[in-house]
Amino acid sequence: xxxxxxxxxxxxxxxxxxxxxxxxxxxxxxxxxGTGGSAEGADATAPDDPSxxxxxxxxxxHRTDLVQDGTMKKYAAEFNRTHPGVKxxxxxxxxxxxxxxxxxxxxxxxxxxxxxxxxxxxxxxxFFASLGSRAELSEKYRFTDYSTVDxxxxxxxxxxxxxxxxxxxxxxxxxxxxxxxxxxAAFLDALRAVEARTDAVPYYTNFKDMWPLTQWTNxxxxxxxxxxxxTKLAEGDPWAEGAxxxxxDTLLYDIVRRGLAEKDPTTTNWEASKPKLAKGEIATMWLGxxxxxxxxxxxxxxxADPDDIGFMPFPAQRDGAFCAVTSxxxxxxxxxxxxxxxxxxxxxxxxxxxxxxxxxxxxxSPLKDAPLPDVLKPYRDAGVxxxxxxxxxxxxxKSIDNRSxxxxxxxxxxxxxxxxxxxxxxxxLEDFLAGLGERWTEAxxxxxx
Numbered sequence: 233x234x235x236x237x238x239x240x241x242x243x244x245x246x247x248x249x250x251x252x253x254x255x256x257x258x259x260x261x262x263x264x265x266g267t268g269g270s271a272e273g274a275d276a277t278a279p280d281d282p283s284x285x286x287x288x289x290x291x292x293x294h295r296t297d298l299v300q301d302g303t304m305k306k307y308a309a310e311f312n313r314t315h316p317g318v319k320x321x322x323x324x325x326x327x328x329x330x331x332x333x334x335x336x337x338x339x340x341x342x343x344x345x346x347x348x349x350x351x352x353x354x355x356x357x358x359f360f361a362s363l364g365s366r367a368e369l370s371e372k373y374r375f376t377d378y379s380t381v382d383x384x385x386x387x388x389x390x391x392x393x394x395x396x397x398x399x400x401x402x403x404x405x406x407x408x409x410x411x412x413x414x415x416x417a418a419f420l421d422a423l424r425a426v427e428a429r430t431d432a433v434p435y436y437t438n439f440k441d442m443w444p445l446t447q448w449t450n451x452x453x454x455x456x457x458x459x460x461x462x463t464k465l466a467e468g469d470p471w472a473e474g475a476x477x478x479x480x481d482t483l484l485y486d487i488v489r490r491g492l493a494e495k496d497p498t499t500t501n502w503e504a505s506k507p508k509l510a511k512g513e514i515a516t517m518w519l520g521x522x523x524x525x526x527x528x529x530x531x532x533x534x535x536a537d538p539d540d541i542g543f544m545p546f547p548a549q550r551d552g553a554f555c556a557v558t559s560x561x562x563x564x565x566x567x568x569x570x571x572x573x574x575x576x577x578x579x580x581x582x583x584x585x586x587x588x589x590x591x592x593x594x595x596x597s598p599l600k601d602a603p604l605p606d607v608l609k610p611y612r613d614a615g616v617x618x619x620x621x622x623x624x625x626x627x628x629x630k631s632i633d634n635r636s637x638x639x640x641x642x643x644x645x646x647x648x649x650x651x652x653x654x655x656x657x658x659x660x661l662e663d664f665l666a667g668l669g670e671r672w673t674e675a676x677x678x679x680x681x
Contacts, residue, residue, distance in 0.1 A: 276361035276566035276577040286317040287572030289343035289579060294328035294562070307589070311582050318575045339569040343576040346562035347379065347387045353627035356386040360565040361573050363388060363580070373584070374598045375560035377623035387563030388580055390589050392596035394556045394608060394618060395450035398523050399516040400509055401542040403432045407515075412544045412554070412614070416483045419547040423492040423516065432515040435487050436505055439497030439650055442643035447519055449640045450557060451480035455548040457555035459622050466625040466632065469673055470640070471665040477640070478665060479548065481649055484518075485661050488653035497650055506530035510541065520559075524607045525594045543607065545616050554616040558596060628679070636675035638668055 279285040291304075298304045299322050308320040323342060325331045332348045335341040336359060351359060362384040363369065369385045370376040379387035404410070407426040413419035423434035438444035453461035455476040464470075470477040487493055494500060508514045510531035517523075521543065528538035545554040564583065566576040583589060590597040594607045596618075604612050611618070630641070639645050645668065651657035652664055 274361045274568050274573070276363055276570075276573040276580075278364075278577050278581055279574045282314045282578060283316060285315060285574050285578050287575035288319040288321065289570070289572050289575050290321050290323055291579065292323050292325060292328075292332060292342040292345040294325060294346065296324040296326055299324035307583065307587050310587070311579065315575075315578055315582065318572075318578060320579060339567075341567055343567055343570040343572055344564055344579055345567065347565050352630075353379075353381060356381050356565075357384070357568075359568055360386040361568045361570070361577075362386060363566070363577065372600060374558060374596075374600055374620055375563070375623075377621075378560055378626060379563050379565070380624075387565040388584050389560035389563045389598050390584050390587075391561050391593055392558050392590075392598055393561065394521045394558055394596060394611065395447065395454065395518070395546070396521060396556060396611075397516050397544045397546070398509065398519050398527055399542045399544060400432070400512045400514070400540050402537070402540045403430050403512045403515045404542070406430050413547040414549050414554075416479065416486070416547055419483065420486055420490065420492070423487065424490075426515045427492060430512075430515070432512055433494050433508075434492040435494075435516045436500065436509070436514045437484075437488065437493050437497050437650060438500050438502050438505060438517065439494075439647060440500040441502040442647065444502065444517070444519065445643040445646035445650070446641055448480050448484055448646060449477065450520065450559060451546050452476045453557040453619050453621050454546045454555050455479045455550075457550035457553070457617060457619060459619055461557070461619075462621050462623055462629055463625045465640075466628045466676075469669040471669040471672075480546070481646070481665065482661065483547075484646065485649055485653045488650050493650075497654065507534040507536075510534050510536045510538075512536070512540070521605075521607055522593070522595060543610060545611065554611075554614065555619050556611065556616055557619045557621055559621075560598070561595075632672060632675045632679060635679065636671040638671055638675075 293299065293304070295304065304322050311320060312318065328346070329348050329350065332341060332345060333350050336351070347356070347360065356379060364385055366376050366380045366383055366385050373388060374392055375389045376385050379385055403426060404422070407422070407429045409422040409425055413422050426432055426434040452465065453459070453476060458464070461476060469475065471481070472478065505514060505517065506527055507530045509517060510527055511534050524541060524543055527541045531538040531541060545556045548554070564580045566573055566580065570576050584598055591605065594605045596605060596608070633640050648657060649664065652659055652661065
């Protein structure tokens with residue numbers, strides 16, 4: 233599935249179609265008005281006895297691959313062991329964001345759906361039934377802040393992700409780098425060693441596919457090891473001296489400026505990059521934990537060693553420890569107009585708690601007491617602190633972002649940053665970042681006016 237873009241990481245198949253949805257976000261937001269006001273405030277209460285709940289529910293999903301290969305049907309069959317009175321049907325949508333946006337102008341948008349990015353958080357009660365109070369659900373689950381409105385939770389993610397550099401361990405060893413860099417300067421030195429001692433491209437931007445550049449926003453919170461990093465975006469300048477996004481964007485700029493990325497970013501290709509990294513033709517990419525399984529699969533298909541795929545945190549430490557933020561995938565919600573809310577709620581609870589979906593995807597479980605997935609064993613062994621961000625002001629940040637037209641969750645400004653670094657755009661880094669900060673803080677001042 234993966235990730236709520238913007239704080240999130242957005243993995244899996246969705247990434248192949250997300251870029252277009254992000255680019256059209258402002259247009260979709262103005263068009264998606266819906267008709268959900270009449271049922272606003274409804275609750276989807278968990279059934280007391282799973283065997284007694286009845287109804288046929290339609291689950292909208294972007295995981296067309298799992299529907300086509302029968303995986304979702306197997307999940308439904310397992311669900312029916314404890315919920316025999318519920319029939320689950322799946323509606324898989326290739327252009328999930330675009331198609332669901334259109335459907336949400338009616339009341340017919342499934343019984344269960346992933347909350348599309350176009351819906352503003354303040355409008356969740358118009359479209360979705362409440363799953364309960366944040367005070368109660370946050371005791372058990374991660375990510376409840378991301379879908380909380382006025383103390384009520386309207387969506388639940390089935391898995392989470394952690395950002396990091398996916399890298400080829402064999403190539404880094406051949407370059408003589410065996411430990412994780414702890415500073416941006418040390419990271420640049422490591423890439424220089426890769427360039428000097430191997431034939432690999434030290435870093436790959438995936439510039440042309442655009443969405444990978446948005447992943448750099450997920451550095452926010454990792455540099456300062458701060459759960460209030462989103463609040464700081466709402467209240468301050470993200471590109472002030474020492475701010476997390478300034479540190480991230482400066483590193484990306486320096487990588488490209490110093491010739492440590494691919495020679496022509498306009499010719500990159502995401503799908504082609506996976507076997508190239510697996511085989512050691514590319515050394516490093518900034519993505520997220522969701523990418524590990526894809527890179528390992530690519531290694532097996534290319535006849536390379538899946539164990540060569542490594543994962544490291546952003547090169548910054550606080551009190552001697554690395555930090556990495558956690559982010560939710562798409563959040564499942566119940567249509568406020570559904571005639572089978574109890575059945576829909578039962579599916580969400582079962583899929584989140586008992587399906588094993590997160591484990592099957594080697595992803596972070598939304599259950600707070602669940603162990604870390606094996607792919608994050610290097611993080612666990614190195615004592616990397618996982619930070620759950622407070623998303624109380626997440627909606628405000630998106631409003632500022634839209635008003636400023638900076639686009640921290642969109643690829644445009646980082647494409648400009650890469651162009652600036654490679655000499656395809658005039659200007660210097662200081663003026664570029666200062667300009668972003670001015671637009672951002674001006675939008676802050678005018679928010680609500």
